[in-house]
Amino acid sequence: MSMNMNRRRVLRGMMNGVAITVGVPFLDCFLNTSGDALASGQELPVCFGTWVQGLGFNPGYWEPKVIGHGYEQNVQFEQLKPFTKKVNIFSGMKVFLDGRSAKPHTTGYEVCSMGDIPVQSGSPPSIDSIVADAIGTRTRFRSLEVSADGATGSWSRRSATAINPSEPSPVALYKRIFGPEFKDPNAADFQPDPQDMARRSVLSFVTDQRQELMAGLGAADKARMDEYFTALRGIEGQLDLQLQKPAPMPSCNVPKATEQARVGADVNDALANGKLHAELLAHALACGQTRIINFSFSGSGGGSLIRIPGSSQNFHQWTHEEGIDPKLGYQPNCTFLMDKCLTGFVNMLAALDNIKEGDRTLLDRMLMYYFTDNGYARLHTLDNMPIITAGLANGRIKGGYHIQAVGDPVTRVGLTCMQVLGVPTASWGTYSNDTRKPFTEIMA
């Protein structure tokens, strides 16, 4: 007797045998004894993250003096010192406008995240979405987006019609990742939840109506409906994974529940929430829940809402309204906030580096891509944009370099990241921001 086995039939079969423990181990996913690679000799998977922080730094205060390997951190980047060997600093690069008008606190983000300045309603996918297509399709969450300043937007998108919202609350983030639906990869027993099985089956009834729902739609609406079904496939994929025994992850520890957090743009709240988010995201990566994270410390809606407690101005207002201290040579309040925001980034790196995987750390298999909106926010400039990468992507990228590429498009860094992570692309960006030149000198 021949039988056409489709996914639903398999699932229904599974559900009928609900009382039986379903053993579906990932054949290659058991780790070696040192915990830094799979038993088959394959390395633990690379992960990718973007870090968005509005309003950049003070020109002249962050760029290392030495170009190439073995640089020393400049005064404004001193906090990065413990991670210098895993950090690359990129200076001198710019955003090309090609005659299009610049939105002061938007265009820089757009080109760094999408390689493009979207006009009207179109928009290419952001870099994290492109990377997720390559490395993020086999995890519970395709990507996780958070903000530290209370905002719900992000620069992460599959298209202009599907912009990923950020989670501002660490309490909600904890529930989303480590709530009742979390399956501990290191649990001795595994039994699929009958509810998950039933839900998976029911969702497939919605999926089955796809063709009927697509009929009669114009091209633009069809694309929007496609986004919906892509999202639905993502949820189905989550449930599929819930039904399988997860690969053991020795570095996975379920963190303590986050009970309370005051969400807002007060810099102290942002730092506290940012740290909680950083730890939750690091654990989510360590536990194999996702391979892509997008962190908007501030600036997900342009500029930055971060505020000094008790001050009538926020960071964005300060950049335009604060005088340059003649003795110091910079805007003191702005610089204070820049330093605090960088502390947020350092906290993220520490959270990743604190998770040991054998003799390596999670940061060693991570690649973080830091970008901002302006080279000098006070004047809305789009040249000498501060860009950072952190992490070694399983040794595929070198660390400890200061790359100076004056006048080159910022997209060179994004292209480098994508190629390091195995995205099959030779170029990235549009018009003058289009590049085919990754920084091969740091690619291992």
Next chain:
Amino acid sequence: MRFAVSLISAIAAFTATTSVAADAQTTGLRRISPEQYRQIVTDVFGADIKIGGRFEPDRRDSGLLALGSAKISVTQTGLEQYDGMARNVAAQVIERRELIPCKPAATTAADDACATQFLGHVGKLLYRRPLTDSELKAQVGAANAGAKNLKNFYDGLELSLGAMLTSPQFLFRREVSEPDPVRPGQYRLDAMSLASKLSFLLWNSGPDAILMAAAESGELGTSKGYAKQVDRMIASPRLEEGARAFFSDMFAFDDFEKLAKDAKIYPLFSSEVNKDAAEETLRTVADLLVTRRGDYRDIFTTKKTYLTPILASVYGVPLPRTGLANGEPDAWVPYEFPKDDPRAGILMQISFVALHSHAGRSSPTIRGKALREIMLCQRVPDPPGNVNFTVVQDTTNPNFKTARERLNAHATEAMCTGCHKITDPMGLALENLDGGGGFRTHENGAPLDTSGVMDGVKFTNGAELGRVVHDSAAATRCIVNRVASYAIGQNAANSNATWLKTLEQDFIKDGHRIPDLLRHIALSEEFTRATLTQTAAADTAQGSSK
């Protein structure tokens, strides 16, 4: 519980399912707003169903979220949230057995008949049209599969209902067009789409049983029958819901979610004030325009409003507290500012002056820009780069005590003068209200000068500015454009200039009454006919061929 009761009684009326006509085309696809989601769930299942979770952010386009809703989709994160909310709603609904009009033969097994009866009727209300045969079959199939696997009829029903609430048919308002028998070669909305479009415009929710019955019986297809429904809905108290949804959108009240004030500078601006500020304006507008059928322009001059004691404390007016004895919230009470009080109109309400200010001070420029863009539909350009703003906002500079003095100094820069001329005079007229909505006559000890000129007309204070806006042709043209665009889901100025002109003339003739404007819009061919532009038609052809 309006529809929860009708849900049971109307089950019997539910008989047939439909199928989509072969030559039907989709000419509109809008994601429902969070408020519409809540309203539909309330209408169908009752007000006591709790909806928890975060909705994916909306997008504003040409001044309205309603236009952005025609361009956005759903991300995986957003769908995860919808899925969570849906499962939560479904669990509450199924727990209330009285909402399920039939009983299964056995609770431990699937029951085709009962599932069909329940899902068919609920589906019709949620999808705003009868389910197609294949949709109903799929939903019942889902319920049966769930019941079988979980060995519980109700668990299966819950899963199927949850899937329905996560489906694109529920989350998107789809407007389907059919060939118009009266105008060969043209398209008109099919009856169910028209019912839905009308209901969302007037009530901000899906059609009620009467409207749906009119659609099914063919009554909506006749001019007389359609007009009867339009008049019934405009006469209904539910019109207030529609008006509130529209003005919330137009006035950008979604920004209150992001609004924060510095507690040291504005200690009275509590989270309650934040919550009540938009409500004050919505009550003012609904009372004036819907309940009293007043002149739209009077929203800029009215002395009447509604206050809670907490708002009254910000305004500095006496208002007795109510309701606290039993731990109840304070009631809203009507309030009229005295004739000699310098405040009048919604531009001087907290919802305008606080929403369009910085966290710790007022901003004449932001307020002027908001007035131009929101109330007059005019575009104010973004500021250029390379501007030194230092002098503008240094409130401690002894040479520039008031915002006017600071802005005058700033406007000496040639590149800034042009834009500031079109925003600042109106914003400065509102300087009697600080960034938190409190009243003041001086700033840093210097008396405020609130006089100015808008488009050639002089005023001496905020109330007079309200009068100038009241009398401006731009304000009238703007509201007509906004309501019309909101109704059809696209910027009417781009494609329907003649229609807008006619609507404006009628609006003026009828005494600037919003219900009359809504009636004209609802009865126009531009609303009832499919707005199939050439691009959309080409898109459809291209889309269909793929």
